[in-house]
Amino acid sequence: MESLLQQxxxxxxxGSFFAxxxxxxxxxxxxxxxxxxxxGAFYMLGAFGAVxxxxxxGLSFWLALVVVPLVLGGLGMLLERxxxxxxxxxxxxxxxxxxxxxxxxxxxxxxxxxxVSSQPYxxxxxxxxxxxxxxxxYPRYQVFVLVFSVLVSVAVWVxxxxxxxxxxxRASTERPELTGALGINVGRWVTxxxxxxxxxxxxxxxLAAPMRAVNSGxxxxxxxxxxxxxxxGGLGSVFGSVAAGYLIGMLTAVGNYYVPALxxxxxxxxxxxxxxxxxxxxxGREEGVS
Amino acid sequence: xxxxxxxxxxxxxxALGTLAACGGGGPxxxxxxxxxxxxxxxxxxxxxxxxxxxxxxxxxxxxxxxVDDFKKAHADDAVTENIEVVSADHQNKxxxxxxxxxxxxDREGVDAIFDVPTSSAALAVANVADxxxxxxxxxxxxxxxxxxxxxxxxxxxxxxxxxxxxxxTGTTITDKGGENWYIIYPDYAFGQDMNKSFVNxxxxxGGTVVKSDATPFPNDNFSTFMTKAPGLxxxxxxxxxxxxxxxxxxxxxxxxxxxxxEKGIDLAVGLMFDTDIASIGVEPLAGTLFTTAWFWNLDDxxxxxxxxxxxxxxxxxxxxxxxxxxxxxxxxEAIQRAGTDDAAGVNEELNGLEFDDFFARNATxxxxxxxxxxxxxxVEVKNKDEMEEESDFTKLVETVPAQEAYMPVEDSGCEMx
Numbered sequence: 001m002e003s004l005l006q007q008x009x010x011x012x013x014x015g016s017f018f019a020x021x022x023x024x025x026x027x028x029x030x031x032x033x034x035x036x037x038x039x040g041a042f043y044m045l046g047a048f049g050a051v052x053x054x055x056x057x058g059l060s061f062w063l064a065l066v067v068v069p070l071v072l073g074g075l076g077m078l079l080e081r082x083x084x085x086x087x088x089x090x091x092x093x094x095x096x097x098x099x100x101x102x103x104x105x106x107x108x109x110x111x112x113x114x115x116v117s118s119q120p121y122x123x124x125x126x127x128x129x130x131x132x133x134x135x136x137x138y139p140r141y142q143v144f145v146l147v148f149s150v151l152v153s154v155a156v157w158v159x160x161x162x163x164x165x166x167x168x169x170r171a172s173t174e175r176p177e178l179t180g181a182l183g184i185n186v187g188r189w190v191t192x193x194x195x196x197x198x199x200x201x202x203x204x205x206x207l208a209a210p211m212r213a214v215n216s217g218x219x220x221x222x223x224x225x226x227x228x229x230x231x232x233g234g235l236g237s238v239f240g241s242v243a244a245g246y247l248i249g250m251l252t253a254v255g256n257y258y259v260p261a262l263x264x265x266x267x268x269x270x271x272x273x274x275x276x277x278x279x280x281x282x283x284g285r286e287e288g289v290s
Numbered sequence: 291x292x293x294x295x296x297x298x299x300x301x302x303x304x305a306l307g308t309l310a311a312c313g314g315g316g317p318x319x320x321x322x323x324x325x326x327x328x329x330x331x332x333x334x335x336x337x338x339x340x341x342x343x344x345x346x347x348x349x350x351x352x353x354x355x356x357v358d359d360f361k362k363a364h365a366d367d368a369v370t371e372n373i374e375v376v377s378a379d380h381q382n383k384x385x386x387x388x389x390x391x392x393x394x395x396d397r398e399g400v401d402a403i404f405d406v407p408t409s410s411a412a413l414a415v416a417n418v419a420d421x422x423x424x425x426x427x428x429x430x431x432x433x434x435x436x437x438x439x440x441x442x443x444x445x446x447x448x449x450x451x452x453x454x455x456x457x458x459t460g461t462t463i464t465d466k467g468g469e470n471w472y473i474i475y476p477d478y479a480f481g482q483d484m485n486k487s488f489v490n491x492x493x494x495x496g497g498t499v500v501k502s503d504a505t506p507f508p509n510d511n512f513s514t515f516m517t518k519a520p521g522l523x524x525x526x527x528x529x530x531x532x533x534x535x536x537x538x539x540x541x542x543x544x545x546x547x548x549x550x551x552e553k554g555i556d557l558a559v560g561l562m563f564d565t566d567i568a569s570i571g572v573e574p575l576a577g578t579l580f581t582t583a584w585f586w587n588l589d590d591x592x593x594x595x596x597x598x599x600x601x602x603x604x605x606x607x608x609x610x611x612x613x614x615x616x617x618x619x620x621x622x623e624a625i626q627r628a629g630t631d632d633a634a635g636v637n638e639e640l641n642g643l644e645f646d647d648f649f650a651r652n653a654t655x656x657x658x659x660x661x662x663x664x665x666x667x668x669v670e671v672k673n674k675d676e677m678e679e680e681s682d683f684t685k686l687v688e689t690v691p692a693q694e695a696y697m698p699v700e701d702s703g704c705e706m707x
Contacts, residue, residue: 217508
């Protein structure tokens with residue numbers, strides 16, 4: 001029992017990354033209809049951002065946590081303005097190919113500069129050691145990741161559901177034409193939302209730097225699971241992406257514990273099941289029922 | 291619904307992709323006994339992927355260095371002046387390795403191929419070498435199959451294999467009191483091979499493998515295994531990780547985070563290169579034990595060569611680089627003695643050869659399976675304050691004599707056809 005609880009906790013921690021990444025992917029898809037294949041590359045850039053900020057500028061982990069997502073969010077906005085925007089009116093496949101290409105270019109640029117080996121990055125000193133969580137001890141840093149990601153997810157949810165900005169974004173996401181007809185400039189929000197989604201990926205990247213291997217391939221391996229998470233959670237559903245993120249985290253952790261060999265396929269089995277039984281996702285609403 | 295379908299389709303396609311993945315001669319002149327009047331050495335290696343730093347461009351450079359040194363040493367009596375080195379990137383894929391090897395032997399007049407990291411790729415090249423009756427010196431790959439069931443008279447296995455890694459690390463640590471092991475290994479050919487070798491070595495030395503778990507590959511989250519380790523019964527003394535590259539970095543970071551060393555569980559690494567230590571950093575690894583075929587700071591002879599290598603490339607060599615040089619040099623010297631680059635003639639010189647150079651100590655090229663056996667080293671990662679320079683990562687714990695380090699020839703299962 002104790003070990004099961006511990007695995008669930010472990011799962012929640014790795015789910016934190018899934019949740020943050022899926023959240024960004026889902027918001028971008030909702031607003032722009034773009035399947036952002038470069039999301040994993042932005043996650044990777046976030047981690048490298050933390051490494052570069054420390055090596056070149058001496059910025060601590062804490063500052064990197066703020067600065068890196070802002071900078072990469074800006075880069076995201078620039079890319080949206082210059083590239084993504086030109087293709088949004090065409091078949092979604094065009095943007096899929098564009099972002100896929102972007103992902104390859106970003107990855108190769110990082111590889112040219114840093115090679116294929118991982119870059120060292122230490123945990124911040126305040127988060128060394130472990131917490132006593134009653135039943136078991138758990139590394140401080142991982143507890144921090146979990147708490148932090150939950151706070152970010154809640155904050156995003158509050159903004160989207162309780163503020164005027166959020167209302168506009170949600171309305172533009174679900175019924176762009178109708179929202180436009182009501183006199184709201186939908187286009188104005190597209191760029192910031194894309195930037196915001198990218199910033200979330202970068203944030204996850206910074207969080208990953210102290211506990212995971214920082215190399216050019218780190219995003220490519222993860223992105224496929226994130227796509228599955230978004231499908232399972234339900235497209236465009238903010239709550240769904242986050243909930244599915246933590247759920248998948250737990251599923252893989254428990255899977256790893258009991259049947260390590262199967263754990264990689266579990267996510268995709270679940271995805272197949274969801275697509276069969278509830279095509280809109282666990283928390284998504286059926287679109288275009290009328 | 292349309293958008294959902296697009297996204298779903300993309301995600302499903304990706305998922306399928308992931309799951310499925312888990313699955314003539316040149317100009318001839320009558321130039322005596324040297325074919326085409328020149329010797330061509332081909333290096334097939336990973337020039338762009340995960341092994342491009344531990345092997346890669348610098349492996350090619352090491353072979354070129356051997357050629358230059360050979361020419362200098364035999365300025366007056368060299369069997370030929372024309373020695374060339376060509377290289378190709380196999381991207382760690384067996385089918386590409388196969389094609390490149392054929393091209394090299396058939397069209398580029400290559401007489402011997404070197405390096406070839408990734409076991410499946412090396413086995414493919416061994417097969418082509420056998421068909422073409424040209425030589426192949428495997429250095430970068432570690433499968434014992436090359437000198438076992440799939441051995442052939444034209445293939446030599448030079449630097450290391452999974453048996454020798456397990457023998458050095460598994461047996462020695464168990465003998466030193468680390469009796470209970472928890473092994474984690476990536477779920478692909480090399481990982482499974484390593485797991486088998488380690489289980490045999492640990493049990494052979496009287497230890498127990500409490501559990502061994504296959505982990506997904508690639509994997510960035512090993513927390514499950516780290517939390518599982520202390521709760522196993524009996525509690526393991528050693529966590530043996532067979533992961534490599536980025537996965538190994540993840541394991542080490544998370545091993546430290548979960549404070550397993552403080553809980554009395556030591557870390558032993560199946561296969562590690564200096565390039566891995568550089569990327570993880572010395573501090574998280576200090577005290578970690580692993581077996582290596584060679585390391586540059588071993589002694590004066592090794593250092594002297596490593597200094598020359600550094601002058602040429604700007605970097606300290608990994609054992610793969612050193613072994614590429616050594617193999618190329620032994621090959622060229624064999625041609626010099628034989629007076630021909632004909633594979634059969636060179637084979638006669640190499641079979642049973644006993645030698646000793648800066649890389650291979652007390653070495654024998656075994657006739658029975660073409661395993662080039664030599665002393666291997668159990669080493670420990672230094673503490674930061676013990677390091678004399680940036681790349682001075684390891685110190686010697688114990689030398690494993692050549693005769694004990696490798697699988698006995700009678701167990702290899704090799705039958706030279």
